[in-house]
Amino acid sequence: MRTLHASPWRAMAFFGAVVVAVTIVVITARRGLLAAQGTPKPFEKVPEGQKYVGSKVCGSCHFDQLLSWKSTKHAKGFEILPAKYQEDKTCLKCHSTGFGEETGFKSIADTPDLVGASCESCHGPGSKHSEIAKQFSGKKLSADEDKYVRSSIYKMQPKNVCVDCHLTRAHKKHPPYDKP
Numbered sequence: 001m002r003t004l005h006a007s008p009w010r011a012m013a014f015f016g017a018v019v020v021a022v023t024i025v026v027i028t029a030r031r032g033l034l035a036a037q038g039t040p041k042p043f044e045k046v047p048e049g050q051k052y053v054g055s056k057v058c059g060s061c062h063f064d065q066l067l068s069w070k071s072t073k074h075a076k077g078f079e080i081l082p083a084k085y086q087e088d089k090t091c092l093k094c095h096s097t098g099f100g101e102e103t104g105f106k107s108i109a110d111t112p113d114l115v116g117a118s119c120e121s122c123h124g125p126g127s128k129h130s131e132i133a134k135q136f137s138g139k140k141l142s143a144d145e146d147k148y149v150r151s152s153i154y155k156m157q158p159k160n161v162c163v164d165c166h167l168t169r170a171h172k173k174h175p176p177y178d179k180p
């Protein structure tokens with residue numbers, strides 16, 4: 001006790017150090033516990049029933065991909081339609097994203113982020129992926145978290161999505177339309 005009684009300042013410093021040490025132990029233990037409760041296992045199959053969220057939401061996390069996509073013709077797929085075809089169902093199937101599906105493209109006014117062949121026409125709708133990824137935003141993902149997040153969306157869909165729209169690259173002609 002000599003040391004503690006030696007000076008009230010020292011006693012306070014000692015007490016302060018104990019408080020700091022306990023706090024650190026508690027925080028570390030909680031982190032450990034969270035880690036131990038663990039990242040859920042990766043999905044065996046990409047979850048179904050996802051809604052379309054649009055290129056702006058995807059791009060809020062995948063900025064590089066958004067920029068590179070914007071420079072492609074896919075991003076212009078809607079605006080190149082002559083005005084009289086911009087509400088034409090027969091065109092929108094290939095010139096917008098998710099047209100005909102419940103949460104897909106409706107109109108330029110209602111769903112401006114689903115114009116052209118955007119992210120989700122190749123990766124599939126990604127609402128659950130976006131929600132899952134949000135939990136980890138602002139931090140560097142651990143290997144397990146990375147696997148988990150990646151498993152919630154398609155890098156490549158199991159079917160060849162390109163041919164859904166690019167029938168002209170097979171034997172068929174592009175549907176006829178009046179050029180302006």
Ligand code: HEC
Binds near residue numbers: 123133155
């Ligand atoms: C809240 C942030 C966030 C949002 C929103 C988001 N993602 Fe991701 N996404 C991630 C993270 C984190 C990964 C893990 C890899 C990485 O760090 O880039 C990932 C991975 C991916 C992958 C790789 C899948 C694989 O198998 O490797 C694709 C493709 C992808 N996202 C597409 C999309 C699309 C399309 C959207 C919009 C529907 C979207 N993401 C929305 C954060 C997000």
Ligand code: HEC
Binds near residue numbers: 080
């Ligand atoms: C089956 C999918 C599909 C449908 C339906 C479709 N398009 Fe296209 N369109 C494409 C693809 C893919 C391209 C890119 C060029 C190519 O591969 O032939 C394209 C290209 C275009 C272009 C650019 C042509 C150019 O010379 O650069 C215009 C304009 C266009 N389509 C208008 C229309 C209109 C108008 C309709 C409706 C009457 C329509 N498309 C229906 C898939 C489609």
Ligand code: HEC
Binds near residue numbers: 074118
């Ligand atoms: C025409 C189809 C197509 C469109 C449109 C598209 N992608 Fe991709 N994307 C791919 C393919 C194919 C790959 C896998 C090959 C590769 O990594 O380049 C990929 C890979 C990715 C990856 C994984 C990269 C990694 O490091 O593992 C992310 C993330 C991604 N895309 C996000 C997006 C976002 C966001 C958009 C919209 C702004 C978008 N994609 C639009 C086809 C597409």
Ligand code: HEC
Binds near residue numbers: 073077095097
């Ligand atoms: C939702 C329909 C859709 C899907 C899916 C799609 N595309 Fe396209 N693609 C288009 C349309 C529409 C255009 C023409 C846009 C324009 O001219 O502005 C186009 C243009 C292109 C071009 C440019 C053609 C040129 O004349 O320069 C390439 C290359 C291409 N697509 C490849 C792909 C590949 C590869 C995939 C699959 C990974 C794919 N597309 C998936 C609709 C689609």
